[in-house]
Amino acid sequence: MSSPFYREFSRRDLMKIGLASACGVSYSGWLPRLARAAAEQNKPRACIVLWMSGGPTQTDTFDLKPDHANGGPFKPIETAVSGIKISEHLPGLAEQMKDMAIIRGMKTAEGDHGRGTQLMLTGYRPGNAAVRYPSLGSLVAKEVGIRDNELPNYVSLSSFQFAPNVNGAGFLGPQFAPLVVSGNSDNPQARANLSIDNLKLPLGVDEESMKRRVGVLNFLQRGFTSQTTNESAKAHKANYERAVRMVESQAKHAFRLDEETNELRDKYGRNRFGQGCLLARRLVERGVPFVEVALSRVNNNPVSWDTHSDNFNRVRELSGVLDPAWATLMDDLRDRGLLDSTLIVWMGEFGRTPTINTNGGGGRDHFPAAWSTVLAGGLIKGGQVIGDTGNDGMEVINQPVSTKDLYATICSAMGIDHEGENISTEGRPIRIVDEGGTPIKELVG
Amino acid sequence: MMTSRVSVWLLLVLASSTVESARAQETEPTAPNTAAPETSVVDRRSPKISSLELAKWIDEQFAKQWESSGIASPAVVDDATFMRRVYLDLVGAIPAVPHVRDFLYATGTYKRQDLIDRLLRNDRRPERYASRSAEHLARIWRRVMIPQNSPNAAMAAGFEPWLRDQFASNVAYDEFARTLLTSTPTPNPMPENQVRRPAMAPLQVFYQANGGTPVSSADAVTRYFLGVRIGCAQCHPHPFSSWKQEDFWGMAAFFSNATADGQLPKISDEAGASYSAKVLWDKDITIPEDKSPREALADWMVSPTNPNFASTAVNRIWQHLCGRGIVAEVDDLDQVADEERAVLDELGKMFAESGYNMRWLIEGICKSKFYQRVSLSADAEGDAEFALRPLKTLTPEQVFDSLEEALSLPVGRVDNPPRFNGLRDAFVNRMDEAASESPEEFRAGIPQALMVMNGKVTADATSLEKSRTLRATVDAPFLKPADKIETLYLAAFTRKPSEQELEFLLKHVENQTNEKARGRAYEEVFWGMLNSPEFVLSR
Structure with a gap:
């Protein structure tokens, strides 16, 4: 068994079977206290990333500047936590603020969609072409995923329209690659239907026959792979194993959104993002540790959050999709006792300029210098704001947070050692989180 | 459908000269x-x-x-x-x-x-x-x-x-480059709130698909023709290359609008700084009175003294045919040491001398x-x-078109075949979602595997009632089981089975108790072949 899946006997495994101290494995020192509690807790942990494709404007969502010209027309509203105000177009989330923490001091240095996406989805700055960094989902799938899960450990309901090839497993290899749920549900007119095509056996083929088919395939595969150590052959094998497992298991029920009530489906919003959030809950419920859902196209807006022009109409529209979906997701998870084990991460590739340009109705451009992300649920201490961007929002004046810090925080909240290492294809150790990342102590410990 | 069945038998069993007429009958004239x-x-x-x-x-x-x-x-x-x-x-x-x-x-x-x-x-x-x-x-x-x-x-x-x-x-490759470089990209930004564009001339599509701005055009042309990524070079310096802002914007200036014959076009960056057109490596370029800036750019690009033009072309052809470039970094040729690209450069020179x-x-x-x-x-x-x-991953179109061949799918328009009825497009689009850019990489995921496992094309192909290849093989009265398996191998794998394979698969078929179950067994064998790594990875 040469796959890393079998080789790696993680600290977590040791702890699970109570051998950690007996084997002399020390796990104190690298995890903040609360996170260690997480690692010891039995409930499987999960992470849902809400990806705001195009780079969401912080000034019109979570970091309003009502007393400054940069503020624009949106009004702030009170939230469930006194003193924290967010956009009037996010009323549902305002009620959830006790379980949410806003990081207003994001400070990154990538202002290009492709590079920004790569940075935020891998935690590493692009530029080192020799290393293909795994995306956050693959890292989580490897660290907390369950080997024989009937469902893949990383499901992506996303179209990273600005960097379509970024969400791969990188050097971790194909067994940690996402199941990308596609389909034609990008059409806003169609009722969102996030199903997996071709999961059902064709007419006239029963399960017995499928087993025999797979038997022939395995024989042919063995013959082929015995003559090569080629990566593509391995990737093909790993992929078919995962696909066959899904077909044979009942886990495919996860994708049947029509098992949910119409009322709940309506609450999430009958659009790809809303139904994607609902599907994320169904997946987490069934043990999938990482799901990402992208909010990209809305109605006739092909640029999603990339609002260089007509910013305010578009953001109002995007907020109308974001708010009910996310707030309902929080409620739904809480109702099922899953909110405290499910971390929700809201982010995009960068923020947008606080200043407003004059393009059609006023737009905002790319701005990585001072912007916002949000962490919610899981073991995050909610009801907090981290960082400050002053009166005009032009710079972080207090507690800047880098992508590395954000990643270290996410890891800590997931019980993952952010200083741990993976081994790249070339045999080089690569840290899970780039060197120098520090968890935000107010949020995780 | 009797004629069609007989002709498929012939197709599978006989040599080509005998059946060309049968095939010709089925094939409609060339699509317009x-x-x-x-x-x-x-x-x-x-x-x-x-x-x-x-x-x-x-x-x-x-x-x-x-x-x-x-x-x-x-x-x-x-x-x-x-x-x-x-x-x-x-x-x-x-x-x-x-x-x-x-x-x-x-x-x-x-x-x-x-x-x-x-x-x-x-x-x-x-x-x-x-x-x-x-x-x-x-x-x-x-x-x-x-x-x-x-x-x-x-x-x-x-x-x-x-x-x-x-x-x-x-067409000679320098002519190819010249035509592309001197076509004028008309700035044609995506109309607000519109997803569909009007049809566009093919040469315009190249520039527009790559972004449609002077910067994206310069980036695309430099990457494709020269194997140099100036767009990235402005952010991260590299020991073998030191591209500067002037290089980046200097190339972009050729694609700006302000161009008059005999004059150096200029462009401004986001901060308002102005740059004059400039080619890579050489310090200056002068634009002859009788030439447009783009013509001057093309002259420089295809000149035998350009260190990367011919080599990059050769390297890309090589990568397509052999799976990996002579120099693996097809898009970063400027970052490769001279000695590592000696053979490539030599071949590039021969290519130039051949008249490209x-x-x-x-x-x-x-x-x-x-x-x-x-x-x-x-x-x-x-x-x-x-x-x-290296094993080469088939492109989405290669997978479908190979299935079409292995399955003897109809291709004539009168039959409304998969290649015209939308099935091919749907298949290729799904494969495209996980297509790799390098032939050395296999990126297909679960949705792609599921499509080949359970999708309509394979479902039909592995059903005795519907599959032409399978039916013609299994029903052929003059073929023994071993010949039937050999025929399926020739259809799907372009080779005869090894003894070991034949033994295993014969057992799979002959262990069945009745005719119907044996038919199913052939379906299973053929399904296994179409889903196997050997089908999608070119040896």
């Missing part, structure tokens, strides 16, 4: 937009050495290299593997059973060379090899010139007709032992393993 010259085109310029001599030169270079690293030269593949490989690389689909039988039984020292020549030059019906080859190379090149993550990659197919014509008439003759280059590479070396070996390790040919 794929018309190509009926006769092979005479090369406009004649290279100094033949393609066979080029092949010999290539083999000498690699023999030297392997010898100096103490590796035995890898073996050359058998006829069957060669045939599948060269069909996939040059025509984009695996060969049909009668042609496989023909080729395997043929004797003659030059049968491989002849096959290469035939695939690239012979346009006789019903095979239309030369036309199909031009179409296939155009699809490959569209993927190279408009990478999947380009801003408007969705429109890329509109670039193919132009590319197809270039390959079909073997693409067909000559392709033929020469395919005729070399290097191209024909094995990819699989049970015992090669370390450097010896690295010397093997």
